[in-house]
Amino acid sequence: MSHTVEKIGGTSMSQYQAVRDNIVLHNRKPDGYYQRMLVVSAFGGITDGLLECKRTGAPGVYATYADAEDDSAWEQTLDNVCNRMAQINEDMFAQTPERALADSFLQDRIAGIRDCLHHLRQVCAFGQFQLAEQLQTIRELLAAMGEAHSAHNMVLYLRQSGVNAVLMDLTGWRTDEALPLDDVLKQALSRYDLSSQLPVVTGYAHCKEGLMSRFDRGYSEMTFSRLAVLSGAREAIIHKEFHLSSADPRLAGEDQVIPIGRTNYDVTDQLSNLGMEAIHPQAAKGLRQQDIPLRVRNTFEPDHEGTLITTNYRSPSPCVEMVAGRRNIFAVELFDQDMVGRVSHYAECFTDELDGMRLNLVSKDMNANTLTYYISGNRKTVRTLVSALQRRFENADINTHKVSVVSAVGSDMSIPGLLARSVAALNKANVPVRAVHQSLRAVEMQFIVDDEFYEQAVVSLHDELVQTHAETVALAVA
CATH class of the missing domain: 3.40.1160.10 (Acetylglutamate kinase-like)
Incomplete structure (x- = not known):
């Protein structure tokens, strides 16, 4: 058709x-x-x-x-x-x-x-x-x-x-x-x-x-x-x-952000997880399976081609396409000395309680005896979750912290030294990093920061990972 x-x-x-x-x-x-x-x-x-x-x-x-x-x-x-x-x-x-x-x-x-x-x-x-x-x-x-x-x-x-x-x-x-x-x-x-x-x-x-x-x-x-x-x-x-841009223009500046020309459905899934839906994941699924391209356009700039989203696109060279984030996240940390060797059981119980309360899991990390889930939801429901977990694991210590998640996202971010550059940029901006998540697939890198440092984290990462790269490319072309 x-x-x-x-x-x-x-x-x-x-x-x-x-x-x-x-x-x-x-x-x-x-x-x-x-x-x-x-x-x-x-x-x-x-x-x-x-x-x-x-x-x-x-x-x-x-x-x-x-x-x-x-x-x-x-x-x-x-x-x-x-x-x-x-x-x-x-x-x-x-x-x-x-x-x-x-x-x-x-x-x-x-x-x-x-x-x-x-x-x-x-x-x-x-x-x-x-x-x-x-x-x-x-x-x-x-x-x-x-x-x-x-x-x-x-x-x-x-x-x-x-x-x-x-x-x-x-x-x-x-x-x-x-x-x-x-x-x-x-x-x-x-x-x-x-x-x-x-x-x-x-x-x-x-x-x-x-x-x-x-x-x-x-x-x-x-x-x-x-x-x-x-x-x-x-x-x-x-x-x-608005355009689908390299960062929120209200934070990074309208003259600093760059409209995204192309990306893939993998990136839109990461954005959705951060509450910045280009399209609902289940809606994207049907388009992706039928190989129908999705274009996001700015109503007020009709001559701009917007962002084209396809299944198999990868950036011509590895780069960070966007810096996005989510504020008002609750980090729910469950520590239990008896968890060693039984992490999967604890994780299953944790997930059951989350699903029953319809809380949104944004990210998680774990070690031998600690599970930390980063959750989007209201404080009352999170307190109910903590009480339910405490009943299940009477000997566990459960703490909550108010944090933000800030992510670098791209269709191919296999860039040597990217993590070191990111942490250095945050350190230079006096943003304490509470946790870091970097996946093997190189499509997203997450930084957990205290909620009060959210804006500084977005701006500093965008300046270092997007603006610096764009300026380097521009100089190379010139």
Whole structure:
């Protein structure tokens, strides 16, 4: 096939003019608008309002409904989100005919959700029905609203510019059954002609597997990935509000970081482990297995080719491509003199407890009698983990430390002396190193530092491993 499947994130969607001008229309004649599908997220901040804030945890409609004793709290929260969505309609369409269509669509969906939540409260008033058993379904219903709104609006908006955009609504609104995800997508694909239509696809897809229960807020990337795989796309593209760069420009400086031209799926897995997902690992899996290239582009620089991610790419010469990291990590250190010769048993118990509490393991190290796991999660859950481990191993000493993980990442980092240079750079920047992990595969090297030194560690490693290398290459070319 000659088509592309393209995902647009929520921050980019809020800049809907840029989406139209830079993604859909840029340097294209009318017959070039097609042979592509756009998978859209909700407008920025809307899913936070419908569920809970991803960054702060502040409750949205879902969290308020789950905890409220009466209807007034969640209804007010729903009204607030509805008002924000209506304001988006006004900003996009002013007093044009499309405004009435957008408002009507919004009001119908919100009224349906409100009725559903009211009726569920009434049913759960009977002892035989438990609200807790329905919460995941409610979460999916609310999440779907954000993508339905943004996709419908984008269809109307693009039609104003002469694009034959059509809505591919995968949210399962008022459907009777849930099919497997692949069946849902195959049925949807059969209804569209990519040579003359531009499908705008809801990032949420209602399916038997329950995307949110498996991938939570990463569900839109799974929809995007499976659409690309099932339709045989020649390329999958993610449009973000920034380049995939050699470091966070807010730390290393916008004039110092370098957009990554090419890398591989191995590198994106390392970034995902650090909480910096270019794409969800399970979404990347399907693309990788079908050998579909993934491109990450900056919405606001349409002439830049972005980052091309493929399966077999290796940098022409060994180098560090990126310096990335993760703050607010808990190092949970378990020391037990009786561990000698039984490390695997302790590790298995440790992992069982982690999985049961849904904590994210970022890294780990061990010696004869000590296991240290570096974990992402909230302090309360980590304390619960420590208590569970203490019950299992009564004679163990268990301590926790707040740390950060800073990593040098690249498709080929087999560089003699790289570790020594890195430690020297950190030492020069007065960053104490708590632990170091360097794998044989030479795709990542991790440094554990106290949380207060995170920014200094990123900047010093980027200066030494990326900037110095780039300057050396530039001089060699000159």
